[in-house]
Amino acid sequence: MREQSRIFADREEAGRELGEALGGLALDHPAVYALPRGGVPLAVAVGRRLKAPVDLVLVRKIGAPGSPELALGAVADGAEPFTVVNPEVKRMTGASDAYLERARAEQLAEIERRRALYLGDRPRIDPRGRTAVIVDDGLATGATARAAATALRAQGAARVIIAAPVAPPDTVAEMEAAGYEVAVLEQPQPFFGVGGFYRDFHQLSDEDVVRLLAQDAAD
Incomplete structure (x- = not known):
């Protein structure tokens, strides 16, 4: 949306700016779905700006063998969990189907833990008919966001937008070429990782997520 890259103070500032940008779009019946943990403070700010409810979309990255930070793919929660695999990373790392299935099962177990901890009896937001x-807080390969988008489409969302403050231009181009609608404030090149575009990029805890969701529910 802007040509000049910049550094965000923290996730809250980035969320406010992202909310302002999204507020300029004609979004019909929107609902905001955070990718935890890092996306939660931004989603709360976006939801406040859009006057939209906030929920979580529970997706876990599947790390490559020997390089857990490298996204081999991602798995999204749902009645039938949906898995996205990056074929180039799979080829490059030699990840076997057996490894992929073991890693998928581990991440689904973590999704179950997070659902119970973060959401408890909080009502879920049905995406059917909604934007x-x-x-x-940023996209690198975009695998996690793509899995989330596919899951929400399968659940009946009328329109799905993937929104983040920062992402590399090649990731945005690939996602748009694959038919995903993307709203990104900054597309820096070169791109050295999401955290490099925040002054404060501390790791959020489970307790932070629970607190932010509770604050959102009280507003």
């Missing part, structure tokens, strides 16, 4: 806005 589902998926929010994260």
Whole structure:
């Protein structure tokens, strides 16, 4: 949306700016879905700006063998969990189907833990007929966001937008070429990782997520 890259103070500032940008779009019946943990403070700010409810979309990255930070793929929660695999990373790392299935099962178990901890008896937001806005603090490969978008489409969302403050231009181009609608504030090149575009990029805890969701529910 802007040509000049910049550094965000923290996730809250980035969320406010992302909310302002999204507020300029004609979004019909929006709901905001955070990718936890990092996307939660941004999603709360976006939801406040759009006057939209906030929920979580529970997706876990599947790390490559020997390189857990490298996204081999991702798995999204749902009645039938949906898995996205990056074929180039699979080829490059030699990840076997057996490895992929073991890693998928581990991440689904973590999704179950997070659902119970973060959401408890909090009502879920049904995406059917809504504009589902998926929010994260940044996109690198985009595998997690793509899995989330596919899951929300399968659940009946009328429109799905993947929104983040920062992402590399090649990731945005690939996602758009694959038919995903993307709203990104900054597309820096070169791109050295999401955290490099925040002054404060501390790791959020489970307790932070629970607190932010509780604050959102009280507003």
